[in-house]
Amino acid sequence: MPKLTWIGHAAFILEDGDNMVLIDPFITGNPVTTHTADQLSPRTILLTHAHDDHVGDTVAIAKRTGAKVISTFELGIWLNEVQGVEGATPANHGGTVEFEGGTVKLTPAWHTSSYQVGDTFVAPGIPAGLVVRFGGKTIYFAGDTCLFGDMTLIGEEGLDVAVLPIGDHYTMGPADAVRAAELLKAKTVIPGHYNTFDLISQDGHDFKRQVEARTSSKVALLAPGESLTL
Ligand code: NI
Ligand code: MN
Numbered sequence: 001m002p003k004l005t006w007i008g009h010a011a012f013i014l015e016d017g018d019n020m021v022l023i024d025p026f027i028t029g030n031p032v033t034t035h036t037a038d039q040l041s042p043r044t045i046l047l048t049h050a051h052d053d054h055v056g057d058t059v060a061i062a063k064r065t066g067a068k069v070i071s072t073f074e075l076g077i078w079l080n081e082v083q084g085v086e087g088a089t090p091a092n093h094g095g096t097v098e099f100e101g102g103t104v105k106l107t108p109a110w111h112t113s114s115y116q117v118g119d120t121f122v123a124p125g126i127p128a129g130l131v132v133r134f135g136g137k138t139i140y141f142a143g144d145t146c147l148f149g150d151m152t153l154i155g156e157e158g159l160d161v162a163v164l165p166i167g168d169h170y171t172m173g174p175a176d177a178v179r180a181a182e183l184l185k186a187k188t189v190i191p192g193h194y195n196t197f198d199l200i201s202q203d204g205h206d207f208k209r210q211v212e213a214r215t216s217s218k219v220a221l222l223a224p225g226e227s228l229t230l
Helices: 058-065 073-081 151-155 174-184 204-214
Strands: 003-006 012-015 020-023 044-046 068-072 088-091 096-099 102-108 115-117 120-122 128-134 137-141 161-165 188-192 227-229
Touching (some): 020 128, 068 073, 073 088, 161 174, 174 204
Parallel strands (some): 020 044, 137 161, 161 188
Antiparallel strands (some): 003 227
């Protein structure tokens, strides 16, 4: 039975005993995380986009562990050629990539993607969502995105879990995330990308009430460090 642990913001650990996968591992500087980067030894890191609150500790962890790092194309090239991440695996929307224990298909996400180096921004690639098949389950990480109609197509993948941002300001807020849940039809919805700092503070309990009133999905509210067995 795979286990999904929220470690704050958009960072998650997916593990099944044999394999550990990290998603968007923003740990150092994350005000709500319960983990440290050097305690995690994943075989795989999945990235939705290049913003620092998603790439986070990827370079340090990947260099220490040799993890495979799967992302959209330009971010993968940048991680490999500029940052020296040997396991960087550039892919793109619609493509499915295998990793130890599962696969990931990259989907569109409506957002931007850049990385700050000093006082300039480099712009490696465009953002993605992730449809992850792992331990017999299908988990969609929407990444940072607004609501978009093609979430209906992603829902047709047959989702056990949909991880949705609800923080507003940089991503969709709770009202649009409820509409996303209506399109995705996942068995379980997990909100993320909220309550990391004041600008994205939201009421998870109110989101849960609305989703469960308007869809047949259940909402699992995790606190940072808390896990859900899938
Ligand atoms: Ni972002
Ligand atoms: Mn973000």
